[in-house]
Amino acid sequence: MGLKEKNDYLKVNNAKELLHALKNKESHILIGGDFKKEFVENTQLPLSENERMGFDLGFQGTAGIWSEIFYQIINVAGKGSKQQKKIDSKIRNYNLNKLNENEILLSLRQLEY
16 A cells, blocks of 8 residues: 655555555545656546636536546547556546656545535
8 A cells, every 4th residue: 555645645656556546535646756657658647727627618518528428438448457447537536736757746626616
């Protein structure tokens, strides 16, 4: 299992630990070291908050529904291991922040009302 870091980040060192953290909906997941390069090369990274907002505004709010349908079809038919497809699917619930050249922080998206 990953190690709890100060600031309450869960540091993961491989895809298995990452998938476990994503399934548990950890609020902050730190990806670093040797695993960071593997993560960037293999993962379909989510849209940034600004990209997502622009996309939704351009489609007058209906983009989320259609994009999810298309994403699921592509994910099922796409290449990659079963584990990687699960990671790609679950990571869409997170914002991605590059802390530095060696670390990426995933933050669970929160609904704000």
